[in-house]
Amino acid sequence: MRLGGAQLLDSREILPGQWLQAYLAPDLVAGARAGQFVHVRTGDYSGLVLRRPFSYNTIDPLAGTLTIHFRTVGRGTAWFTQLRPGDRIDMLGPLGRPFEVDPRSRHLLLVAGGLGIAGVRALADEAIRDGRQVTLLFGAATAREVYPSSLLPDEVEYVVATDDGSVGHHGFVTDLVPEYEAWADQAFACGPLPMLRTLSNLAATRRQRLGVASLGRKRGAGRPLAPGSPQARKKAFLQVSMEQNMGCAVGACLGCVVMTTSGTPQRVCREGPVFAAEEIAWEGGW
């Protein structure tokens, strides 16, 4: 975790109300991995007292640049759209635990709902760099909100679903999953809670339905993996990036927790934002 300056290089409205911004921030890029996030300070403390968390949308370690992708939902996000190239802002990062890909996984299924694309986008780059095959299933309300394929690496197979059927599959993105789940070695998802819950239900019954082997330990090797540990997550078929209102983003305020099956709330900013789907208590449980 480092506190560093970031200089805006480029700011574009890629979709109505959705912005893509590139920052030069070598301190924040070094060592950052897909699934982690930065906590960014707005310049207006008198009104906006909290930083804003953004996933690393893309990470370029050689150039020292990162991009963030966000929707303007309030005064905070609107403030970021007012920035001009050359402006400097203050970022805290890299924060949280990244996606963990099992070294044996060849085929990765990425599932994104709407702005959830920002959570898994960097993983596509990482996976292709490591020579894996990537299919990205993307769901949006209408064609107007579909993430432009030109912003994805050429190697990614990109499948779109829209709620109104204006492009691609007519229905939810989760409808597309059964077609790919046998192909996929692991799946990674980010998006609205109902989407993640549906995916989790699919993943939970996957072994029985498909008769596939789960990525387990070598026979007889050591102690069982501690739930929630990076090693255990590495073996999980479905990993989800969770969202929650956030305060400090370093684990101090306990504002951004999710309830887990262990009965103890876990911090999205510290133990997350990436969790194995089976760690999350999807029905709450408070």
Next chain:
Amino acid sequence: MKARRRVVTGSAASVKRRPTVRKIKPAIAPVARRASSSASAGSAATARSAASAAARPEPSLPAAPIDLAVDLGRGLVLGNPILVASGTFGYGIEYGDVVDVQRLGAICCKGTTLRPRIGNPTPRVTETPGGMLNSIGLQNPGVDAVVEKYASTWAGWQVPVIVNVAGESIGDYVEVVRRLDGVPGVAGIELNISCPNVGAGGIQFAIDANAAGAVTAAVRRATDLPLLVKLSPNVADVRPIARAIADGGADALTAVNTLSGIAVAPSRARPLLGNVYGGLSGPAIKPVALRIVYEVTQVVDIPVIAIGGVAELADVLDYLAVGAVAAQVGTAIFADPGLPVRLIGELADECRGRGLDSYRPLIGTALPKRAAPPSARGVEYRP
């Protein structure tokens, strides 16, 4: 009186700070170096102010030692009057990568209860104009786990850690404090009395002078640790409550806790926070906190630590002017983790700029000149 004298030997603790001083020494002008070696009490402050002076383009005056020490009683002497507020700084380790926590006046840790608590349903925090609402619900692993996990780390620190204690009954408070009493690394207790008293119909201790006084007295009997009690702003008149707490044997008061509030979900279908009610903090509450500090410092003769919307040096100076001896930084840490440490240097610079060798002349300058009985003016404007 004897305790006070031990305080002087306690300032040998600041001699321990010398390694920090040495690290920064190259930045100090020769004059300042002599001064810092002669006056050990102010040496840390010297190093800080010299470092911040070096960071500025034009170093104004040669750094003189400024006495920033705060005596909160019972031997709890802080190196400077800038604390970090409970709930915003975890257990002191979370911000370790980006903040030099050892330079803080003190750390008030996350609220601690007798048994583990999972806290409230989410969402737990939301931003509001100039502030934020939180309803964490005192999530914590319980006093035994806190002691086991963190106390040995705290014991190795030079910064005092004040454990914030919450409970649902007087018995709870007493038991938690008993388990903290004598634990190395625990420098003091801050009582969060803005909790419902389950045994008395769920009325908060903090809104009833009798209950507030009773819980303070009970805890006082259970420990010799320095005892701070945190006042709630959600009362009609805080003065009788402050007096009751002081009479109960508290060593200092903290003013104030968050203001009760709610927010509505964007769908307008329900309140936003999982627990409906949250506590408002941040710059938005500063005028209210300032008013309460102003009232309390005139009716009690124990030190008052101000808290509420501190975001810059001017806020600290305002609180000192109305009689607080120290200030806690809370919500502002989330946006600017370096703020508390920076304020220490800025306060020393401020004193230097005014030709003072201590920050104490800044305390109480805005209070009424005569020590008159507390005024009733302003009461009619209260909600």
